[in-house]
Amino acid sequence: MSISADTLRGHTDTIILTQLLRGDNYGYEINKKILELTGGAYGLKEATLYTAFKRLEQQGLITSYWGDDGPGARRRYYAITEAGRKAWAEGRREWINTRVLLDALICNCEKEA
Amino acid sequence: MSISADTLRGHTDTIILTQLLRGDNYGYEINKKILELTGGAYGLKEATLYTAFKRLEQQGLITSYWGDDGPGARRRYYAITEAGRKAWAEGRREWINTRVLLDALICNCEKEA
DNA sequence: CAAAAATACCTTGACAGGTAAGGTATCTCG
DNA sequence: CGAGATACCTTACCTGTCAAGGTATTTTTG
Numbered sequence: 001m002s003i004s005a006d007t008l009r010g011h012t013d014t015i016i017l018t019q020l021l022r023g024d025n026y027g028y029e030i031n032k033k034i035l036e037l038t039g040g041a042y043g044l045k046e047a048t049l050y051t052a053f054k055r056l057e058q059q060g061l062i063t064s065y066w067g068d069d070g071p072g073a074r075r076r077y078y079a080i081t082e083a084g085r086k087a088w089a090e091g092r093r094e095w096i097n098t099r100v101l102l103d104a105l106i107c108n109c110e111k112e113a
Numbered sequence: 114m115s116i117s118a119d120t121l122r123g124h125t126d127t128i129i130l131t132q133l134l135r136g137d138n139y140g141y142e143i144n145k146k147i148l149e150l151t152g153g154a155y156g157l158k159e160a161t162l163y164t165a166f167k168r169l170e171q172q173g174l175i176t177s178y179w180g181d182d183g184p185g186a187r188r189r190y191y192a193i194t195e196a197g198r199k200a201w202a203e204g205r206r207e208w209i210n211t212r213v214l215l216d217a218l219i220c221n222c223e224k225e226a
Numbered sequence: 227c228a229a230a231a232a233t234a235c236c237t238t239g240a241c242a243g244g245t246a247a248g249g250t251a252t253c254t255c256g
Numbered sequence: 257c258g259a260g261a262t263a264c265c266t267t268a269c270c271t272g273t274c275a276a277g278g279t280a281t282t283t284t285t286g
Contacts, residue, residue: 006152006243007211009272010120015218023121028234037217043272050236052272074281075234095219097154098120099212104150105128119272122243145241161244163265187252188263224279232260232283238276245270 012052013061014043014050015061019063021088027053027076053099061087125157125165126174127204132133133175139164140189141224166191174200 002059008015019030027049035043056062061084067075080088121128132143140162141197148156157165169175174197193201 005123005273006119007123007207007227008146008215009243011215011219012272015215016203018219021220026234034218038214042214042218046239047275048273052273055272067198092219094120095215099215101151101155102121102124102128102212105155106124106131106205107134119244125243139263159264160246160266164243171233216285225238231272233281235279237278238257239267239276240258241273243271244258244285245268247269250264251262254260254263256257256259 008042010094011091012048014088014095015044016049016056017054017061017080017084017088017091019079020084024079025069026078030078039107054098056084059083059087121155124204124208125161126169127208128157129162129165129169130174130193130197130201130204133191133197136191137190137192139180139191143191169197172196172200 015034016030019025019033024045025033031049032043042080053062057064057078060081062078062080064076064078067077128147129143132138132146138146142159143164144159166175166177170177170191173194175191175193177189177191180190
């Protein structure tokens with residue numbers, strides 16, 4: 001029961017920002033968290049993930065730095081900025097609006113889980 | 114409080130099919146219904162609308178015919194097919210799944226309207 | 227120990243859906 | 257008659273996603 005690609009399009013950035021609210025993290029781990037949270041039903045493709053990081057950093061919503069940890073492959077950590085927190089709040093509001101609208105437009109689904 | 118473009122992307126076809134479940138209708142009117150249902154917050158752009166009709170018809174999910182009504186500009190009516198009903202049910206299921214996933218991924222929004 | 231698998235990063239090219247901008251034609255109302 | 261609503265449609269562009277490919281290190285396994 002996987003989800004078709006772009007029914008989530010436009011929410012990717014908010015999803016990533018949500019993860020970073022809990023603290024700095026690196027790409028691979030962030031994606032694993034997302035997979036966990038959805039019970040394996042949804043994960044970002046790597047290309048999508050790193051494209052999003054680049055976009056977010058260019059917009060000043062996150063910053064990044066190389067972790068100088070010992071074991072394992074090198075990791076690039078990401079941190080959310082103050083502007084990122086605002087963008088997250090905005091994205092969250094948008095999701096809530098979207099939910100209301102689509103519920104209204106695709107018949108009354110509110111009752112179903 | 115309008116909704117940013119492609120947070121609804123991928124649901125357009127389902128939205129249109131939902132309208133056609135209530136009976137045959139033509140483009141302009143369908144879009145007005147959608148605007149009504151969302152309190153003016155969201156309407157399909159004309160290009161999006163007619164592109165979607167074409168796509169849906171090519172996929173056999175709808176059929177179309179010219180209305181031979183007297184007054185007003187000529188209207189092309191659309192009707193949902195049996196395959197269209199199945200696609201609608203599938204699209205609706207997808208929306209319900211999407212909703213669950215995004216609620217899980219963008220923090221706990223379930224409490225908010 | 228060597229091979230396989232996992233961890234971890236990144237880029238390129240193509241694709242699909244949405245949209246701005248433009249166009250046509252008819253009808254209604256002042 | 258002119259403005260605005262009704263009603264349809266196309267083209268060229270933009271943006272986010274993804275398949276496919278690449279690099280490098282560490283851990284597991286046979």
